[in-house]
Amino acid sequence: MSLAELICPAGTPAALRTAVDAGADAVYCGFQDATNARNFPGLNFTPDELRDAVAFAHAKGTKVLLALNTYPPAGKVDLWRQAADTGARIGVDAFIVADMGVADYIARSHPGIRLHLSVQAAASSPEAIRYYCENFGVKRVVLPRILTIPEIRQIRTEIPCEIETFIFGNHGLMVEGRCSLTNYLTGQSTNMDGVCSPASDVEYARHADGSMSSQLAGFTIDRFSPEEKAGYPTICKGRYTAPHRPEGYYAFEEPVSLNLSRLLPELIEAGVHAFKIEGRQRSKSYVRGVVRAFRAAVDDIRAGRQANIADLIALTEGQKQTQGAFETKKWR
Amino acid sequence: MSLSTVTPARMRPGEGAVARLACLALQPVLSRIVRRTAARHPSLFARLGPHQTTDFLIDPVELPFTLHLRPDPAALILRAVPRDAAPHAGATIRGRFLLLLELVDAEEDGDAAFFSRDLDVSGDTEAVVRLRNALDDMDGSLAEETAAMFGPPGRAILARLRRAYSSTTTGQEIA
Ligand code: SF4
Numbered sequence: 001m002s003l004a005e006l007i008c009p010a011g012t013p014a015a016l017r018t019a020v021d022a023g024a025d026a027v028y029c030g031f032q033d034a035t036n037a038r039n040f041p042g043l044n045f046t047p048d049e050l051r052d053a054v055a056f057a058h059a060k061g062t063k064v065l066l067a068l069n070t071y072p073p074a075g076k077v078d079l080w081r082q083a084a085d086t087g088a089r090i091g092v093d094a095f096i097v098a099d100m101g102v103a104d105y106i107a108r109s110h111p112g113i114r115l116h117l118s119v120q121a122a123a124s125s126p127e128a129i130r131y132y133c134e135n136f137g138v139k140r141v142v143l144p145r146i147l148t149i150p151e152i153r154q155i156r157t158e159i160p161c162e163i164e165t166f167i168f169g170n171h172g173l174m175v176e177g178r179c180s181l182t183n184y185l186t187g188q189s190t191n192m193d194g195v196c197s198p199a200s201d202v203e204y205a206r207h208a209d210g211s212m213s214s215q216l217a218g219f220t221i222d223r224f225s226p227e228e229k230a231g232y233p234t235i236c237k238g239r240y241t242a243p244h245r246p247e248g249y250y251a252f253e254e255p256v257s258l259n260l261s262r263l264l265p266e267l268i269e270a271g272v273h274a275f276k277i278e279g280r281q282r283s284k285s286y287v288r289g290v291v292r293a294f295r296a297a298v299d300d301i302r303a304g305r306q307a308n309i310a311d312l313i314a315l316t317e318g319q320k321q322t323q324g325a326f327e328t329k330k331w332r
Numbered sequence: 333m334s335l336s337t338v339t340p341a342r343m344r345p346g347e348g349a350v351a352r353l354a355c356l357a358l359q360p361v362l363s364r365i366v367r368r369t370a371a372r373h374p375s376l377f378a379r380l381g382p383h384q385t386t387d388f389l390i391d392p393v394e395l396p397f398t399l400h401l402r403p404d405p406a407a408l409i410l411r412a413v414p415r416d417a418a419p420h421a422g423a424t425i426r427g428r429f430l431l432l433l434e435l436v437d438a439e440e441d442g443d444a445a446f447f448s449r450d451l452d453v454s455g456d457t458e459a460v461v462r463l464r465n466a467l468d469d470m471d472g473s474l475a476e477e478t479a480a481m482f483g484p485p486g487r488a489i490l491a492r493l494r495r496a497y498s499s500t501t502t503g504q505e506i507a
Contacts (some may be wrong), residue, residue, distance in 0.1 A: 012379075012469035014438075041458050042379040042465030049375075110434065199458040230447050255447075283468050284438035315444050 002262075004298050005274040007065065007164060008291045011043040011281055015065075016053045023295030026063035028096060029280065030051070030194075035083040036067040037120060038280040039265070051090045059164035063093035068106075069118035070194045081105055088113055096142070097121075098177055098191075103136040110278045116140040116164070120177035120191065126158035133161050142251055142276060144176050145258065146325045150275075153270040158189030168290055168312065169278025171258040172196075172323060173236055181235040185217045189234040202233045222255075223248070229320070231255020257316035258324055261294070261309035265301050267326075286315055351396035359410045362399070365478050366410035369470075370403075377405045380467035384457040386422040391415075392429035403463070423455035423463075430493055435464075437473045461464040 009275040010016035019027045030036025032044040045053060053121070054064045066087040072080045080102045084095060088110040095113060097103045098120035106115055123129045132138040136302045140162040143152065154162055167305035172179065182196045183189045190196040210226030213234035221238035224230045231237050236252045258278070260267065275298075277290050290312060297307040313321060370377075377384055380403055390399040398418050402409040413419070425432070427450055434440040435451070442464050445451035453460045479490035 012465060012472050014469045017471070018438075026337060039460060040465070042381065042462035046378075132359040202457040204452075204454055204457065206452075212449075212452075224449070226449075226450070230449055232443075282436075282443055283441045283464075286441040286443070288438075289441070316447075 003273055004268045004302065005275040006291065006294055006298060007274050008050070009169075009277055009282065009287060010053075011038065011040070012284075013045065013049045014223050015054060015280075015284050015287050018287045019291050020057050020060050020062045021122055022065065023289055024062055026065055026093065026274075027053075027057060028276075030067040030069075031083050031086075033079060033083070034192065034194045037069050037190070037194045038067075038282050039070075041199055043281060045197065047086050050087070050092075054090050054092060058091075065094045065096055066092040067096045067118070067186075068102055068237050069096050069120045071099045071120075071191050072101065073192050077101055077105070081109075084110065094139070100136070103132065107136045107230040111137070112137045116142060116258060117161075118142055118177075119144055119166070122176045122178060124138050126155055129155070129161065133159065140273065142166075145171065145173075148262065148328065149266050149270050149326060152267070152272065155217050156177070156271040163271065163276040164276055165260075165267060165272050165274040165326075166258055166278055167260045167264070167267075167294065169257055169320065170232070171253075171256060173253045179236070182216075183281045185219055185235065186326070191256040194209075196272035197232065199232050204233075228313075229255070254320065256320040256322050258318060258326075259312060259321035260323055260326055261297060261307075261312070263323060263326055264294075264297055264307060268298075268301060282315075348414060348416065355397050355412040355414060356393075358397075360411060361478070361481070362410045365474070366401075368477065369474060370405060370408055372472075373470045374405075376466035376470060377403065378470060380462050383422070383462045385458070386456065386459045387419055388459065388463060389418055389421040389424040389426075390432060391424055391426040392432055393426060395429055403411065403466075407481050421455060423457075423459040424453065425460060425463075426452040426454075430496070433475050433493075436467050436470075437475050438468055439473075442468075477496050 005025040007026045007028055008019040010019050010029045012025045016027050016029060030038060030044050032046060033039060057064045066079055068083055084106050085093060094116050096116045096118045097108050098118040103115055115136055115138045117123055117132050117138045122144050123132060123141055124144045124146060129141045138161055142164045146165055177191055179190055186198060186201045188195060188198050197216055205213045205215060205216045211223055213223040214221045216233050221235060223235050237255045239248045240251045242247045279286055293309055293312055297309045300307040367443060384404045388401040390401055398413045400411050400413050400419055431440060431445060431450055435442050449452050475490055479486035490505060
């Protein structure tokens with residue numbers, strides 16, 4: 001049986017302490033800049049906050065992973081290098097990287113610190129994963145959310161590193177690290193600036209009939225009737241009209257979250273080493289609820305008991321959940 | 333801009349006067365809350381960034397007044413104002429009073445409340461996100477701290493409010 005580590009999100013120092021106390025094996029977080037893919041206003045850590053957070057987590061036996069998982073624009077690598085140097089000085093347990101240049105810098109400058117390959121690298125074949133392992137010493141790959149469990153089991157036998165998969169949270173459906181939808185509408189890049197649907201470009205408009213529309217850079221992404229559950233204002237989960245669908249429809253994906261709690265035993269058996277909970281932009285309340293539920297489930301499975309996963313539907317986007325491609329390739 | 337599913341109740345006769353009285357009575361408490369919070373959690377101002385001078389309206393739909401917050405460390409404002417006298421706000425956050433309190437205390441998740449349409453935000457979304465993240469980084473409970481300012485009666489009122497809120501959200505009878 002794999003160790004089944006729980007990798008939990010923290011957008012603030014208080015959320016990190018919450019995750020640690022709720023039973024995280026490791027917490028992942030980022031700095032307040034474009035070096036990570038949750039570069040949201042008011043979120044993330046200053047170097048001083050990260051230093052204190054690492055001390056807190058280590059005192060309780062929890063690891064801290066620093067996300068440096070965006071792509072530096074060509075020739076502008078200093079911010080990423082400085083972030084890596086700061087993280088190394090503070091003593092983080094691993095860096096989560098997507099860009100080969102960033103991986104190369106860390107492999108050369110801080111060879112004693114583990115490298116994890118971010119989902120943003122979109123490495124989904126044994127050949128791609130082996131390339132990162134052989135050239136940069138990557139110790140773990142976070143798999144894109146496009147693989148079935150049999151495929152994960154097969155990949156496991158063909159790569160020399162650990163596997164981490166997402167288990168709960170927001171579920172983007174484009175090729176990870178390659179989506180340019182936000183860039184197209186707002187001029188900001190998800191993959192280089194670290195933000196999808198930047199809050200400064202989002203507006204919610206109310207209508208006389210009680211419905212609400214969400215807009216990004218002036219484009220309407222969705223309109224929810226008064227009784228309808230809402231989702232994030234992300235373009236991939238927008239509802240659009242088209243000549244053949246004048247009533248409006250989810251052209252790519254509905255507002256929905258990934259929830260693999262029921263597949264946890266199978267994933268552990270398939271050799272997945274670590275399970276990632278998405279949601280650095282979410283509240284302490286979310287972190288506490290989701291981490292506690294998965295902590296209890298993993299402990300039950302390790303002890304040979306039936307896992308009784310709490311119902312987490314209230315925390316899902318649009319209050320809908322899916323097992324996505326993990327269950328079947330027919331998803332979308 | 334018009335209204336959403338969490339629409340404030342229509343004003344009843346005499347409610348304007350009640351609202352004004354309630355605002356006057358509440359003001360000393362609100363001033364103490366905001367000063368104590370600022371003193372105990374100074375890091376929240378950094379998370380607010382340029383929105384320290386934004387005017388927020390925090391609008392508890394079932395109460396006869398709304399709260400005006402300007403989290404400017406140089407001139408903090410938290411005051412109750414009758415809805416018809418509310419200033420023009422950069423951002424508005426609207427929901428049931430206890431939900432708003434539970435959000436501040438991280439007992440509830442803001443995104444989940446937004447998905448379920450129990451929470452309504454309008455105006456500058458970045459300002460709302462910054463305020464949310466700043467408040468979420470506070471340890472402890474603002475509700476408990478405030479209740480403690482009034483000793484055992486304050487705690488009893490808070491406990492009763494919470495019971496009422498959880499029973500209405502779960503559909504049970506109030507005990
Ligand atoms: S638009 Fe959707 S797929 Fe693209 S980055 Fe945003 S969440 Fe991911």
